[in-house]
Amino acid sequence: MRRFKSERQAQRCLGVHAIVPILITLRLFTPWGLEKAIAEWVDHYNHGRYHESLDNVTPADVFEGRRNEILDQRAPVKARTMTKRKIHNLRLAG
Incomplete structure (x- = not known):
């Protein structure tokens, strides 16, 4: 113990x-x-x-082998979001 x-x-x-x-x-x-x-x-x-240590998927998703499929679906949204954030921050910086 x-x-x-x-x-x-x-x-x-x-x-x-x-x-x-x-x-x-x-x-x-x-x-x-x-x-x-x-x-x-x-x-x-x-x-x-969602567990941050599991790349924000549930343990059940990892156990059932859906982790990569979920991350692949999220990748385009994440890329668009990051691009918009970068453009916004560059505009603020001047």
Whole structure:
């Protein structure tokens, strides 16, 4: 078992810092209520939340092999956006 310097470090490494306040706020007093809330949170984390470390795709997209397809679709939009931003910044610079 890994040892942590503090409880806060353990929460950050284990990812529980995001869910604990939610569980407290929801006042989940039953085990099945807690199980449901955790399952919903895990589903959101894996399917609904984009991860910067994964080039802003979901873990489910990476797992199912859709990462490159998604990034290929986004590439033209990103290139246009970066060009517009560069032109805008050059105009501001004068």
